Amino acid sequence: MPELPEVETVRRQLEPLVLGRRIVEGWGHPSAKFSSAPLAAGPTIDAVGRRGKYLVLDLDDGRQLIVHLGMTGQLRMRPSPDLDPHVRAWWVLDHGDVLELRDVRRFGRIGVVQAGEYATLPTLAAQGPEPWDPSLDHGGLWTRLRRSRARVKTQLLSQRPIAGVGNIYADEALWRAGIHPAHRTVTHAEAARLLVALRHVLEQGIANGGTTLRDYRTVEGRPGRNQLELGCYGRAGLPCGRCGQELRRSVIDARGTTHCPRCQPPR
């Protein structure tokens, strides 16, 4: 499931392949999530950016091509279109290469919008700062978390306190910070530990080229390596690497969750 580190890995690999290239033609699956892909045809790609889990390609006509990878989305470059039935959109670039979005479960999404106008992508519009935003400190994270009484893990997954965190990195960060995922409030000290932990696990994820549990692939078609470094997510029944207690699986607001009962005690 592509979260910030996976999308950033894709962004870095995609940038040299598409920057300065003109989009000649496009096609999108008829579903509303992908059907706007052809609207991106015409302009040249000015910049390859990212906000949270959203890939943002600036076009030189003042618009942006937004790609969200959902659960199973993969971007790749091909010398020509292929017959893979799971390709949901493609764009022919001016040298003839094809940028393809493959997305088995169709949880991904494409938008072609005027730059910065994200009314059709409400989560993008409402999401919090990038994790490394220099104006974000632990007091700011504490304030943002205090705006809602939802469980801290659910808040992180909402993208509103901070952008780009999904199920894997939420479990990892809460584990490292020693915060029970079902808590509805955090102390200033906990917010400080959580911000450090979030930055750490996201940086580590990027350094390892993302986490591949099943579907995620880089633009080069390779899996990431961060799954080898996870300390908590997906490790229920195994001993906690910090205290030895058996990690426990539960369901929090319909999301599978792993935590350590000793390092992350309930209040």
Place this chain on the structure above:
DNA sequence: CGCAGCGCCTGAAGGC
């Protein structure tokens, strides 16, 4: 306005 609940999707895994 906040938020819980639901639907979207399909392959994998488990039960029988």
Place this chain on the structure above:
DNA sequence: TGCCTTCAGGCGCTGC
């Protein structure tokens, strides 16, 4: 072996 059921989950939408 094969059929059926269940599960996974980010996000948009609806309705309270």
